[in-house]
Amino acid sequence: MSSDLQIGKGLLNTPLTIEMYQHIHATALQRTIRGLHLHAVPNHIDVEQLKQLATHIGSDGCLIHPYDAERIFAGVTLETFQTIRELYCSRLGRSIAMVHRILQILCRQEGAPLPTYEAVWAICLYLEKRRRESVDVSVARTIGAWWIGKLSPAVRIPVEKDAFYLPGIFCIIDMHTQHMLAFRIAPLDTQAESIPLVLYDAITAQRQPHPFALAGLLWQLPRHIITEETLLPACSTICKRMGIQVETTTRTQPLLEILRGTWASGLEGRILPRSQCAAILDSFLERIHGYGPVRESKRHDEAFAHAQGYNQDPAALFPLLRALLPERNGIITEDGLVIDGYLRYTDELLRFWPRAQVTLRHSAHSTNLAWIFLEGEILCQAEGLRQVRDGGSI
Amino acid sequence: MFDSDDLYDDFEEDCLPAGQKTIMTQNIIKFDMLARKVIEAKEQTGYGLLGIVTAKSGWGKSIAMRYFLKNVPRRPHTGLPTCIGIRVKPQANPRVLLADLYKRLGERAPRRLTRFNIADEAVDIIRATDLRGIFTDETNQLGADGLEFLRYIYDKTGCSVIFVGLPDIMTVIQRHEQLDGRIGYELQFLPPTVDEVLDTILPELIVPHWVYDRTSEADRKMGQDLWTHARSSFRELRMLLVKASQFSVDLSETPEEARITPDILPLVYARRYGRQISLSQHEEKAQPDPPQTDMAETQSDQAETQPDLPQTNYEAESKQRHDAKKKKEKPGEDGEDEQ
Numbered sequence: 001m002s003s004d005l006q007i008g009k010g011l012l013n014t015p016l017t018i019e020m021y022q023h024i025h026a027t028a029l030q031r032t033i034r035g036l037h038l039h040a041v042p043n044h045i046d047v048e049q050l051k052q053l054a055t056h057i058g059s060d061g062c063l064i065h066p067y068d069a070e071r072i073f074a075g076v077t078l079e080t081f082q083t084i085r086e087l088y089c090s091r092l093g094r095s096i097a098m099v100h101r102i103l104q105i106l107c108r109q110e111g112a113p114l115p116t117y118e119a120v121w122a123i124c125l126y127l128e129k130r131r132r133e134s135v136d137v138s139v140a141r142t143i144g145a146w147w148i149g150k151l152s153p154a155v156r157i158p159v160e161k162d163a164f165y166l167p168g169i170f171c172i173i174d175m176h177t178q179h180m181l182a183f184r185i186a187p188l189d190t191q192a193e194s195i196p197l198v199l200y201d202a203i204t205a206q207r208q209p210h211p212f213a214l215a216g217l218l219w220q221l222p223r224h225i226i227t228e229e230t231l232l233p234a235c236s237t238i239c240k241r242m243g244i245q246v247e248t249t250t251r252t253q254p255l256l257e258i259l260r261g262t263w264a265s266g267l268e269g270r271i272l273p274r275s276q277c278a279a280i281l282d283s284f285l286e287r288i289h290g291y292g293p294v295r296e297s298k299r300h301d302e303a304f305a306h307a308q309g310y311n312q313d314p315a316a317l318f319p320l321l322r323a324l325l326p327e328r329n330g331i332i333t334e335d336g337l338v339i340d341g342y343l344r345y346t347d348e349l350l351r352f353w354p355r356a357q358v359t360l361r362h363s364a365h366s367t368n369l370a371w372i373f374l375e376g377e378i379l380c381q382a383e384g385l386r387q388v389r390d391g392g393s394i
Numbered sequence: 395m396f397d398s399d400d401l402y403d404d405f406e407e408d409c410l411p412a413g414q415k416t417i418m419t420q421n422i423i424k425f426d427m428l429a430r431k432v433i434e435a436k437e438q439t440g441y442g443l444l445g446i447v448t449a450k451s452g453w454g455k456s457i458a459m460r461y462f463l464k465n466v467p468r469r470p471h472t473g474l475p476t477c478i479g480i481r482v483k484p485q486a487n488p489r490v491l492l493a494d495l496y497k498r499l500g501e502r503a504p505r506r507l508t509r510f511n512i513a514d515e516a517v518d519i520i521r522a523t524d525l526r527g528i529f530t531d532e533t534n535q536l537g538a539d540g541l542e543f544l545r546y547i548y549d550k551t552g553c554s555v556i557f558v559g560l561p562d563i564m565t566v567i568q569r570h571e572q573l574d575g576r577i578g579y580e581l582q583f584l585p586p587t588v589d590e591v592l593d594t595i596l597p598e599l600i601v602p603h604w605v606y607d608r609t610s611e612a613d614r615k616m617g618q619d620l621w622t623h624a625r626s627s628f629r630e631l632r633m634l635l636v637k638a639s640q641f642s643v644d645l646s647e648t649p650e651e652a653r654i655t656p657d658i659l660p661l662v663y664a665r666r667y668g669r670q671i672s673l674s675q676h677e678e679k680a681q682p683d684p685p686q687t688d689m690a691e692t693q694s695d696q697a698e699t700q701p702d703l704p705q706t707n708y709e710a711e712s713k714q715r716h717d718a719k720k721k722k723e724k725p726g727e728d729g730e731d732e733q
Binding site: 262263264265266267275276279280282283284286287288302 | 469470471472473474500501505506518521522523524
């Protein structure tokens, strides 16, 4: 048993063959020529020159000299390769720069030679197919565009004793079916945060299990979003990355007109807890329009409870969705924790950046999960720890 | 789409025939007032209430409830009325009550129900539909768990519950201290006065071949007689008239000439007490006298509802208890008992 382990450890520390390094690097260059991850290309590589070379002499033009391969991949062992694969080909969707950063810290920790950025970049591009399998999602485009609108009923939502806020109800409507796909009730002045969240809700509500879909889920996204409200540039960018065109309008939808008129008139002057206001709206939509988003979502949850991927956090499966979740600032403590109010998050990578400023996005499905971003790049998915109170009780 | 008929179970027994409008009796007016007071309490004062309405069988509880529910307006933000009615099924438990609640509200009941989440599911649906009041007809059918269930949802949501049932429900409610303390309004139906019957009820009754003129002395006499035999029960009054209507067709020369007359009614009374007289016998004997024993019973009933006789429930009940005692003392005298 122990001898096997010795052999295993020995193998892991073995450098790969020069031919393998050449092959990895050539593959990376070929993918760069095709336009993959151009922002991550090492500075000294001139992509235009590379393209011309490849045009003249074919793919052989991408092959580097064995001497260069040995230099670039100095210190890269099977273990290094595997670590890069683990860091890069996960659903977290780390960038190449972040993989390199993490790898440097890990190597420094173990006293191993630091791999060059070019080696990490080449291996990442070489593993691109594998990464795609991990981060890609299956998307089906909906027939109709989605519509973003807002209701402002004259109700007050209590927050604490004698304190209320005037709510805005941010909604997404499928223009083809006239179904309200999702809505969020929030203070009127939180529009910038609420619209991405309601978009998140609508997208997650439309996911369905599919036998041939990646990770078992098929995501239904529209081609167009028409909005009555102004979207923040960040939100528009995410939509664009999802292949959705955003258009602003001054018109409205029949469903929204009904809700602004008939429905809102019945609630005028009422004080309603947020949950009850949401339940009343959902019940009304279900009864009058045949589709209550909350009820529909519950039915889906019941029907697809055992389907592959359905019970996983949607933002863990669809990396772009995380960008729709609200962002909060935090600092990594000396113990490798990120503290946000009464919640504490931990991950083994956090201890390498004590005192670093990070941002975190909480999972919309579990307070036990948050994604930590270092300088805008995803670092890790951290798990929540239960807060120990002063008295020692949990 | 939610239909107005969904407000309450469609029990044939409680449905008025086509063309028959609800007759606005004092009991219906009082019921309406009580229901409004109970349902609006929360909105007006911030505190909810429970209510209870009792009446003997056939005195019009269900009709009053149905009338109230039919006239409750729908609210724009729910598409539903303020309140609904549940007719309690025999031996109904909380699960059955919840199923009825969902049905009345036009919602699909959740699949997974445990005895622990039934009450909370009810709370959720009441909040989601912003329901203000639930009427439970035939409350006497409810067991302790059913009453406890209704108290829980009232406490949790403030949605008023109005219990409608037979007078003996009071003893059950009084036994549940927690429930009794929450009852804000109580109404016991009184039997209609003879004047109300003669001037309001009988003229508005629509039964084939029933023609009644409140100004005609003969019709008033017939009406008084009829009400006496109906023993203050609308249900019995209806039954007598339905039978009289059928007899009137049988006995008339042509169906078009059929009319309920004072001559026909003794047949119905006789049939009610004797139950052995065949139609052919009646045809031979145009005006048969009811058996002596029946007459005695009839007179006793007549006395019960004379306008100058006691009209409070307590007194009416005492009279009935006295009558019942008399019946027990003379077994066999009452034709009905013999059956």
